[in-house]
């Protein structure tokens with residue numbers, strides 16, 4: 252059972268060391284942090300800081316060498332493969348490179364996680380319709396990924412990640428392949444995801460503007476060590492700018 256007050260994710264003194272090369276590599280060293288439920292939590296750090304390792308552990312794809320990772324209060328390393336799979340259905344993942352299936356339409360990409368769970372046809376269609384509406388991709392339902400812009404592909408990927416009603420969304424550099432205006436649109440969509448569904452979001456990014464825009468707090472990593480967790484001041488009064496307003500604001504800054 253999920254303790255009602257459990258955070259979305261908790262790391263308790265987590266260390267992850269990779270053996271096998273000439274020398275062991277410590278990707279994360281004694282990391283303790285808490286992602287509160289419903290938070291948008293940023294993770295920043297230079298290349299090699301340990302961000303991907305952190306995300307893989309949140310998703311149960313990797314386990315600590317020492318310490319514990321708790322999702323909804325459950326220690327992921329104590330679960331059987333079957334239990335872990337069940338927990339992972341409550342976690343959505345969004346990648347920089349979208350990871351859509353090229354020979355499936357938008358509709359079928361979004362439906363994929365539901366079909367893997369053997370969802371019934373009518374339920375799947377209803378859920379896909381809701382999500383397409385939420386991410387604003389109605390007219391593109393029968394298009395293939397190659398026919399979409401980068402921003403549209405990321406909308407499909409977000410819809411697909413939300414298909415199974417996850418309580419947490421892990422976003423690995425979701426806007427790094429996008430121009431700044433489209434980045435703003437995707438961040439707005441992630442903000443709407445939290446507001447509409449209460450989804451906890453972990454946003455790994457090297458773009459500090461993205462953190463400033465939607466995160467409540469952010470963890471700063473350096474060489475596998477958690478250096479600081481900072482509260483991010485809310486950007487009150489900010490609204491979605493049109494493309495022209497955005498370019499004007501950037502060039503005149």
Ligand SMILES: Nc1ncnc2c1ncn2[C@@H]1O[C@H](COP(=O)(O)OP(=O)(O)OP(=O)(O)O)[C@@H](O)[C@H]1O
Pocket residue numbers: 269270276277278296297298299300301302303304305
């Ligand atoms: N499977 C592995 N085997 C050996 N070393 C690894 C493995 N995975 C990660 N590492 C090492 O752990 C350290 C942290 O890697 P990680 O990918 O977590 O960093 P990152 O912050 O995500 O970097 P980037 O922004 O470049 O993706 C690096 O030194 C990396 O080489």
